Amino acid sequence: QLYSSSLDGTIKLWDFMDGIPIKTFTVGSKLLALYALGSSEDSVFVVIPKSGERDTFQLVSVKLTKAAGQDLDAKELSVVLDGVDASPKYIAFGREGEYVASVKEVNLQVYFFKKKQLNRFSLSAVKTKSGNNQFTCIACHPTEDCIATGHADGKIRVWRNFYHKKEYTYSTLHWHHDTVMDLAFSVEGTSLLSGGVESVLVLWHNQSDCQKDFLPRLGSPIEYISMASDGTLCCTLHTDNRITIINSNLRFAKSIQGLIKSADVKTGLVVDPRTKALVLNGEPGHLQFYCLQSDQQLFSLDIVQRQYIHQAGLNQADLVKVAFSAQGKWLATVEQREEVTDPELQLKLWFYDEETQSFKLNTRINTPHEDQITDMCFRDMDELEDDSLILVTTGRDCVFKVWVMVEDTDPEAQQSVSWSCDFVGSYHNYQATNCCFSEDGSLLAVSFEETVTVWDSVTWDLKCTFCHPPGKIRNICFGRLTCSKYLIGASDDGFLCCWNLLSCALEWSAHLNVLVLQPDPLSEHIAAVSWLSKESSLFVFKPNEPRPIYIQRNLCREKIQLAAFVPRDKPETTGSEKYLWLRRSQLFFLTDTQELMTLSTKSLQERLTPASKQLAVEESLPMTPFSLLLGKHRRQQSQEDIDLGKLFVRNKREQDSPAVKELLHTPAHVLPSASFLCPIFINSLLISKEKKSAEEVADEVEMESEKTEDDSDEERDVTEMEQEDTSQLELLGETTCKLSKSQEKELRKIRKMDYSWISAF
Secondary structure: OEEEEOOOOEEEEEOOOOOOEEEEEEOOOOOOEEEOOOOOOOEEEEEEEOOOOOOOEEEEEEEOOOOOOOEEEOOOEEEEEEEEOOOHHHEEEEOOOOEEEEEEOOEEEEEEOOOOEEEEEEOOOOEEOOEEOOEEEEEEOOOOOEEEEEEOOOEEEEEEOOOOOOOOEEEEEEOOOOOEEEEEEOOOOOEEEEEEOOOOEEEEEOOOOOOEEEEOOOOOOEEEEEEOOOOOEEEEEEOOOEEEEEEOOOOEEEEEEOOOOOOOOOOOOEEOOOOOOEEEEOOOOEEEEEEOOOOEEEEEEEOOOOOOOOOOOOOOOEEEEEEEOOOOOEEEEEEEEOOOOOOEEEEEEEEEEOOOOEEEEEEEEEOOOOOOEEEEEEOOOOOOOOOOOEEEEEEOOOOEEEEEEEEOOOOOOOOOEEEEEEEEEOOOOOOEEEEEEOOOOOEEEEEEOOEEEEEEOOOOOEEEEEEOOOOOEEEEEEOOHHHOOEEEEEEOOOEEEEEEOOOOEEEEEEEOOEEEEEEOOOOOOEEEEEEEOOEEEEEEEEOOEEEEEEEEEEEEOOOEEEEEEEEOOOOOOOOOHHHHHHOOEEEEEEEOOOOEEEOOOOOHHHHHOOHHHOOOOOOOOOOOHHHHHHHHHHHHHHHHHHHHOOHHHHHHHOOOOHHHHHHHHOOHHHOOOHHHHHHHHHHHHOOOOOOOOHHHHHHHHHHHOHHHHHHOHHHHHHHHHHHHHHOOEEEOOEEEOOOOHHHHHHHHHHHHOOOHHHHHO
16 A cells, blocks of 8 residues: 655555555645554554644544545554654654654663553763764564664664663664764665765664675765565665665665755756756766756766765865857866865867767866956857857956967877967956857857957947946846847846847846846846745846736745756747747756746646546557557558548548557556556547448449349430430530449549649659
């Protein structure tokens, strides 16, 4: 049986086959965690907030009634443990549900169900060099009275004889240099698994400090450990959103990785022009290329090229900025290591190698600015990218620098070109914060604190300046296509401004606290995300129209930090006018909790429709014997329809059955039950009755009687010839001859013949 709980206070019992809830039990309180034991089928355990107290939780037993009906009330609650933590790491059930143990801070409490006895144990809050001895996780032995607890100082304590409040004992295992994140016993209980920030899985044999094995270099800190019910596999969940599957002999089996969760996304959301993948921080010092369609990582590029040391408080080089050229041939990255005395800063230029299908380092520039780099961008000129490619960087050292390609004069250099600084610009010794090029690349906009400056990208002359005091400029961007004469800027004092580059005047301004300003590269639309009253709101507008064309308030409760427009492979058709701005591009957001979200043009009902009812399936079939047989049958049927001239029948049959598509395209483990698919499949095989026209009926009657008519052609022809001589009519002065039936039949055959080949001549 499968149970699930939700924050709305309901517990659902699910049917594995149909995938629908059988019963729903209403508890009436916020449910934070759920535990179901095989030995107790009529009750489950949940963690709920303690009434009247903040940040205090209780573990309670909920009795599930067996009354008839689907929606039932479960009001019979009994408190098992008080003052527990809401995280499942801090609660564990032992020896087939004989007892439950919970840890919090330096306290351990164990409750025995049969004896209804509660024992509490405490550790002295003693701090060590590596941390303190507070509890961080707990695991119970499956067959013995044994409890293992992890601690913040990296130690593991194995508790025994805890039936007695004073005669309990524990032994200590110590390998981790930092917090023990999670623990798990094997199915037999002969070994103990532990993991932490070292990204190493430790296997302790017989809970002995002398017998242990390691599986190192798992990529990121281990957050959770889980064992399979048969003991053949275990899996680890890591802080970077990765699941690693490991064999029982501590051998790596498989890794399941979607979007890598980084400690901090400093690069922003960038789109790779070549693959249309989302590019952002990945593993420490790496750049991840994430495919949005397949929810998989295409590849990871090591930028820093140094071994990362997992240790708190250690300053290490990290990737902070990234930019692509218009066609994706060049990649610029900035890495820095923050030090008070000697900050380390590097600018790297990478070239995409078609042979190896990867980026290769072309130029490394040490200390490109005297202080941190705040922004950088390439000049987007597709037709002149190789000849006039320019990179601009801005820094806190109050200057912006222009980098261009030059021929490499070093005879030992492997590449023919390299990058060097061509121009340095500044404005009244203000810090340079943002930069961007116009659509045609003729103008460069650089913001210096409260002022936006516009420069000629050929002569590097200062053309004009815009200012909207007293706030500092947070984001700037040029308009595109028909709105290319406008420059948009958002300030930290809550103003969104639009300047006209032709008149050098403020076109309009709006009082809006914009955190993200993102232009669509394929249209005139610009998306602005604001943060007000602890909620994020979206505004989409055109620079030439101050009134937004789309507003979505309360987009999410989290603060949206980054956004990006990703071009679609094909323009999407939408029936609503308010989503027309999403036809060519799709907008993605990244929150401060690193949740990736997007806006969908489909309604909630369309997105929740089962796959068996959706007709939008690929036309290509997988190469299976059934698909080959089905394809052959379709070709034969289509050819027969053409020969008979029934094109409308062919067009109707080309609309494949959703049930057949479901069976051919959907993986077996996510297919609905057979009882759900069977009616759809049977109905798809039925042929609907349709009324036939008089001409079709006549043709069918003629075809059925063709053989009989041929046998008596001679006899009818003699009679018809006699009738022709005596049945001539005069109509409006002209004599009209009546055709015989045989002649009419020949005329019909001629009419049905295809003479389209004559058009070629």
